[in-house]
Amino acid sequence: MRLSYHADTDSLYIHLVERPGIEAREVAPGIVVDFDADGKPVGIDIDHAKNILDLTTLEAESLPLKIKTG
Numbered sequence: 001m002r003l004s005y006h007a008d009t010d011s012l013y014i015h016l017v018e019r020p021g022i023e024a025r026e027v028a029p030g031i032v033v034d035f036d037a038d039g040k041p042v043g044i045d046i047d048h049a050k051n052i053l054d055l056t057t058l059e060a061e062s063l064p065l066k067i068k069t070g
Contacts, residue, residue, distance in 0.1 A: 012049040
């Protein structure tokens with residue numbers, strides 16, 4: 001999973017998996033979920049993220065994280 005924040009548009013994209021999306025559905029105002037060919041979610045796009053989320057902290061709990069270097 002990867003998070004990408006774009007300050008110029010105040011949008012946050014949460015890459016759930018690295019597969020292309022072929023369909024997008026707005027699930028709430030300003031929140032769009034992208035789905036792959038099998039109907040599985042691949043990403044979540046949040047417009048006006050600062051109005052919806054607290055972007056000042058990021059916490060993870062009990063995740064099987066792999067440290068990526070380089």
